[in-house]
Structures are given as structure tokens and as C-alpha cells.
Amino acid sequence: MNDAELARALTGILGERRVLWKPNQLHAYACDGYTARQGLPRAVVFPETTEEVAAVVKLLHDHDIPFLPRGAGTGLSGGAIPLHREVIISLVRMNKLLSVDFENLRAVVQPGLVNLTLTKRITHQGFYYAPDPSSQSVCTIGGNLAENAGGSHCLKYGVTTNHIVAAKIVLPDGTVTELGTPYGDAPGYDLLGLVVGSEGTLGIATEITVRILKKPEGVKTALAMFDRVADASDTVSGIIGAGIIPAAIEMMDQLAMQAVDKSNYHVGYPTDIEAVLLIEVDGLAAGVDEVMDRVVEICRRHHVRTVKVAQSEAERALWWSSRKMAFGATGRISPDYIVQDGVIPRTRLTEVLQRIAEISRESGLRIANVFHAGDGNLHPLICYDSRIPGETEKAIAVGSAVLKVCADVGGTITGEHGVGIEKLEEMRFMFSDDDLAAQLEIRSVFNPKDLCNPGKLIPQPSRCAEVKNARHIIEDNWQIFGTFPEHARVLGPAHANDRRGPSATGTGPKDGAAPDPELVGAAAPASDLGPAPAVRAEVATGAAPSVAGTAPGGAAGAAAGRDAGGFEGDLGAQG
């Protein structure tokens, strides 16, 4: 099926207005919130019903054409980047809240519904949807499902998988199936649990049943400033050890504070403190004061310089905006940056921060640290300047080195941003070939032709090219990995002429179609074969890519592409 035939077939299902296929219409979809690599889709379609999604998927399946689902395009690991000329199935027009049952604590939504919109639509009854990624004002619940998105409040309330109870899924062959159950335990294997977090590789959710929660009656928020990072992290352990599970504990280091204080949300952090904690407790109004008193007392016991409890909703909102702005604000202190997403046992925080500081020193790249300290989820922001030759590659290597540290202390390479294409290689820090093969076998159950978002999430077992890449990263950046040489060994001789980036190893399209050179050329300066400069973070005011509800061909995604994700200065972060 050539491009024109495909366009005709898709138009036959959806009509002309809901199919984009001309090259100049496709640039906006070249990447998502991860901008280091780009590729042009073969077409972008905007179905509005489950039946339309199924019909499109069936067509593509029957003709062996790869495809991928896309929500708001705020993902940070490249899960929605078309590297094999996939047809992008955009779910932004499926943005309805289908039903709410307050008495039974459930809502049924379409995948394109924006996360925060759900909360706004049910707030009049005092309810909310708990998972709150930083990008919640633009990201979609379908995207949250695909990525198993987290957020600041998942320490107490859990992540997306804990809040999705059932879903209608269009499988990669176009069949429609229901997984999970609105109440209780679905009989049989927990297939819904597998689909959540599968980064769009196991199917496309078209109807999602979520838990809704009653808003807590009382909320108290404190801002605690520490001279030493170690005291801040001991405070976190102290709070947990006292039997308190706060709704959130967020930490920022000095460099991150400097960045956010240059943003529109100026808190005025002292320049000589090492760490600030944002601590929130919630519950019954009758009890939160007492819990916050304990928290303040624990901060004092750990040498806090100042700790204050928010006296108004405005003050609380300022502190939270300052924190949620951290990614975008990093653009004020560095031309480019990479956000990483490792998780560590929270008791190893001080030690891991020291190792990150060593990596920063060795590499000469500044690293700002912002994290969900309560659950040990680090977001190191690696600052670099892509105009300096070699610095992009160095920054990527530094990110990888940080993730290695996380994996080595018993943590994970990603807590909420996903693997996508960005962290494919780093999967090997955690999983053996057998572990990865087991995961690929599961993919084959759902997605036997590997047409549904191919090449994402799981690296192919021991492919030579990837081993070579890992070797090159380490050899080219020995001074960084040298800080922990015991983990840096890669066996075998080097192949000096293979200079591809760490993620440049996606599998080829199954239908054998090579990327159209003309189309790829149009996506310059990015290419399929190397990391492009990361997004210019100072682009902080553009609309988010493909914000739900906008019309295709018009504003939808007009701001995407190179300027992706700069919504309110936040790069569509899930953190």
C-alpha cells in the first residue's frame, strides 16, 4: 500500500478532515516531550470512537503498517516518536468524560481526556482523580495509562496503575476487548496490569474506568530549608520512621532553587542552603495539625534552618508552582538539559546524591536535583550546551551514568517517565537477557506482528549494535564512568567507526519501508541516526503539542516539534 492508497483508505474510515498525511502537516508529530530524536509519521489520524480506532488499527494490521497511539505528546522518553514511519493514532478528539458514579467512586473516560479536566469536572462534589503528573494540565489519561504516570502525591495515593480498574482496549490486530473489572478482582490473569505502563505497545485504550477519591478534608503544607542535604534526607526518613505517610515530600537542591527563583514563581530561597523540602500532609481536619506539628518537630530535630507552614492557599499554591515549574525553569540557567528519572531506596539518598555530585564534577556538567524524596524518585536535570561540540553526547552519557548508580543501589532507571526510546539501553542495567526475553514474549502475545509502537520499551536481546553503543558511551566518557569503574566494564573490542547515539537502535519497520529521505530531511536538524540538540528550554510560553480538543490540521500540534512541550514553562513533565 503506497502513501496515497493509505491516505485514501484512512480517509475512507475517518473522512478527510481527520487524516493528516501531507508532509507539511506531519512535522508537529516528529517527537514528543523527548526531543533528542525525531522522525516523521506516515500519517496522523484522529478517530473519535472505539469503532474508528479499531477500524484504523485493523486496516494497518492487515497491511503490515506500523502505528502508535499518542495523547498530548508530553511523554519524556520518546514513546510517541515515530521512528519507523508509523501512522500516529492521536486520541485527542476522544476527550469525553463518559460517566461518573460518585456513590461508587468510579468515572469512565475516553483516553484523550486531560488529567486535570477530570478533577475539574468532579470537584463540585468534592471528588478528584489522584495521579497528578506535573503535566496534568495538558497530559491525557490515555497517555497516563500508557506510561503508568506518577506525580507528586503518589507516595500516599499510588500511581496510575493503582487507579485504573478497567479499560476497553483495541488490540494490535483491531479486535476490541475489555480488561479488568470496575469493582473487585477480574478473574484470571491481570492483563490490565500488564497493559498499564506498556507505553502503547500492547494495544490502545479507548475507554478507561478510574477510581475517584474524595478530596481530603484537611491539608497542611510546609517548606523546610536545610543547610545540608544529609539533614534533609534524614528528615524524610525520620518522618516515614515516625509512622507518617505524607501526601507528598518533594526536595530541590540549590541549583534547582536558583532556577525556579528565576521563573515567574519566585519564592526567594536563600542562596546558601543545600536543600529545600516541600512537605504536605492531609487527612481529616481534626488530625492534620497534629501531624504537621510532628513533621515540624522532626525537621527541627534534623537541624532545619527554617521551616514554615503555609498560612494560605495562595502561599501553598506558590510553593507548589515553584516546585512543579522546576523542569521548565532549568532553561533559565542552562541552554539545554536532560531530565532523568531514576528511583532509589530512599535511605540511600545522601549517598546517591554524593555520587551524582561526583559525576557532575568529573564531567564538568552541572546537575540540578529535583525529586519526589518520599518515594526516592530522583529527577536530576543535566545542564549542557548543545552548541559545544560533543557536549550533547556527554550529557547523555552523564544521564546514563546517573541511572547506573540508581540501578546499582537497588533502584530503577525510571520511576514515572518510561523507557520509550530514551532508556532502552539502560534497561540492561536492571534486567538480564532472560528477563528481557520474558517481556518480549509477553509483547508477542498481544502484539505478534510488532506493529504497535515497535522498538519501544524493551531492547532486543543482546543486539551487537547496542552492545557497541554502550561500549562507545563508556569509552568516550571514561572520565565519568571512571568514578565507578567496577560497573563500567564492557567486554570486547571497540568499533571506532560506529558513532551512533545510545538510542539509535530501533528495530526496522516490519513492512520493510525505509524512511522516505525527503520526509526525513524535512525534519532537520534531527535525524534518525543521532541525538538532536535538546529542546531550547527558554521556549516557555508556547501551547502544548496537540492539546486535547483542538482541531487537526489547525492548531493541533502546531507548537509541537522543536518547540515541544513548553507549557507554562514546564516541559510536559510527568514528574
Added chain:
Amino acid sequence: MDILQTRMAPEDVAHILAGAGALAEVRPNPPEAVAEGGAAAWVEPQDEAQVADVLRVCAERRWTVIPVGAGTQLGAGHVGPAPDVWLSLSRMNRLLDHAPGDLVVTVQPGLTLAALQAHLADARQMLPLDPPVDDTATLGGILATGVSGPRRALYGTLRDMTIALRVVYPDGRVIKTGAKVVKNVAGYDMTKLFVGSCGTLAVITEATFKLRPLPLHRETVFLTGDLGQIQALRRRIVGSNLIPSRLEILGGAFRAPLVPSPGAWTLAVDCDENRASAEAQTRQLLAWAKELSLQTEVAAGEAADAAWAQYRDEIREGELCLRFQAKPSALAELAERLQRFAGSRGWVSRVSAGAISGVGRWSVSGGDAPGYAQAIREGRALCAEQGGALVVERAAAEVRTLVNPFGASPAHPLMEQVKRTIDPNGVLSPGRFVGGI
């Protein structure tokens, strides 16, 4: 062709498996209620490597294997032929690592839930799971069945708490899933696949759970009246800011304080918040009770824990235990109809319905197998009217041969494909799970 192979004598099976280094013997009778009778080899590996060796040998010879913990939950699932090998995890019963500051614990499958809770309590922590199982029940068995209790109203189920596993596939491959940190999205969430898989996919050799602090204060309010009053109260609670850690509608033969008088219904409302919050919640409940003319009793501290221990014991007293689920607002009426069904037959019956989770239990004694089969069919039809389901959690083998313990619907084709992919020769717990997987 395999089917036509003559079954090897249990003595020979045990002898061969002993060669793999595991302790192996022949036991004349299989654990009660799980399978058709007959002697079988019984193997007790000491570590994961031995589990892998045993499974490899079994897979090569196409011997069927049922993994087993304490055997307390073998009254679930389909009844099938006796396996060639019982794989007991009882010797792998160590607590491997408890990191209190990380709220994470890693255990071997043979450790009992009761022993784990006792250890954690010393550090003022808990696994917030309270299934009605006895003290010998192992975490491996609990993971295999995915069983839960009233605390799921606040804390969720094992699928929410289990963050990492090590499992051995039928071909002997050891697979690691998840990570030992509370948040992780690296790769597929394979952990979910094995929780509640009834021993049909792989043998769990290590599990890591998220923990919670032990509540700083414990308080339970029992509010008793007729079903209409209970429903009205339930609606108020769900629409309020209260934070019940358990919210169960109780009826039938429960003893006081659970159900203080015959024919009455009780709403048991638990609070795991701090003292000031719990007391405020209790005050609110007592005020509503007054408006609705409900009887009340408050249990705090150890008395609250004792009441819930009594609850678990009483649920376990039933010969037949069924789990039913539907939307929470429909559950009270369902409970009442099930109770009436049992009453009309003169059975001893206890019904417990989770008014937030939508999951209930019906525990009965005094009937016979055909009567129980009828109860399952009728109960299932009632649940189906509400879009719900009913599953056998515990019943004699005879009952489970008369009626499908999971319901009539076949397994999802994807489930069958998952089973074929991981266990292509059907070695592990064949036929026991949903749709005869």
C-alpha cells in the same frame, strides 16, 4: 502422545527429583480438596536453584507440578487429576530483607503472613493486607490466590503492594520482575501477571512488598440496625470526608460485637488515622447513628484488633466460602438476598460486604454439596443482575466438580495465549484456573 504415556511410579519420580538435590519423598495422599486422590512425589526445595532444577526435570519429562505453601487455600480453583509432583515451598521461609526506612520487605514464599506481620510489628510497620486465612498460610499461597480482606477499602490489594518478584518459569529460567523500590515503570509490569495466577505460570521464589506504618491509633465503630438504615449510613460515609480503612456490612451468624443480635445488620467502620482524627470520625459516626436510630459500639486499640481477628476466624468457620463482587451501592442488597437464601435452608451463614471495595464474602456451613452448588449458581445469577461476579474461594472438591468455581465464561483468549507462552507443555497446575487454564 504424551497423554498416552504411562504414569511413572511416585517412588521413581521422587527418586529422580532427589537427584536434583531437593528433599523428595512420596506422600500417600495429596493435600485435602485439591485434586483427585493418589500418591504423588512431594518435593521440598531449599532454594531457588533447586526449584529451577526440579522444574527443569519435570518439564523434560512432562510431569505435572502443583506448587504449594501451607495448603490452606487449595479449596479454590478447578479440581483436576493428581499432579506428578507437589512442589512445596515450605522450606523457603525466610524473611530476606526488611528495610524499615524504605518501607519495603523481601521474603521467600514459604514465610507465613502471620510471621511477617509479627516481625514488621516490631518495627511498627505492616503489610496492609488482612485476608481471612489462618496463621499457617504462606505469602506464596496468598500471592498465588491474590486473596484480600476488608482493609482493601483503603490500602488496595496485593496487586498494589507487590513491587518485585523472582519467579521460576517451567523451563527453569529464573525471571526477575519489577524493582525493590516503591515506584518503577521500567519495562512491562510483569509482577502483576503472577499475582493471583494460581500457580499456573511460574513458581514464585521471592517477593518484595511495599509496607505501611502501623496505624498510630486503632478505632472501630460498629453501627447496627436494619438494612435500610445501614444503606443510608453507607451513603453518608461514602459522600463524606471520613477515611474508613475498613467499611464492611456484616450480617448473619457473626457474634458480638460484629453482629450483636440475630437478624441485625452492622456497618463496621475502621479508622487508621491518628487519634485526633479517629476520635473525630467516631464522633461523626455516633452523631449520624443517633439521627438514624442505630445501635453503636466502639472498640479501640487491642479491642479493635481483636474484633477483626474474630471476624477472620468466623469467616473461616464456613465449609464454603464465596467471594462476590458488584458495585458497592448494590452490595448490601446482594448480601441480604444471599443471607435469606441460606436462612431458608437452615444453614449457618455469615455475609460480609465491602461497602467501598464492592467485594464481599459469603461463608456458610450446614449444607451438602448439591445445595452448595445451587447456592453458587443462584448467587452468581444475583451478582450477574448487578453486573458482578461470584467466585469460589473455598469449597470441597465435590462442590467444585458440580459447579464451575470461577463462572461459566471462558478464559480470555489472551490469557490462554499467555499460559501457552510461559508454560507451553502445561506443566504447572494444569486445569486449575479460570476457564481450565
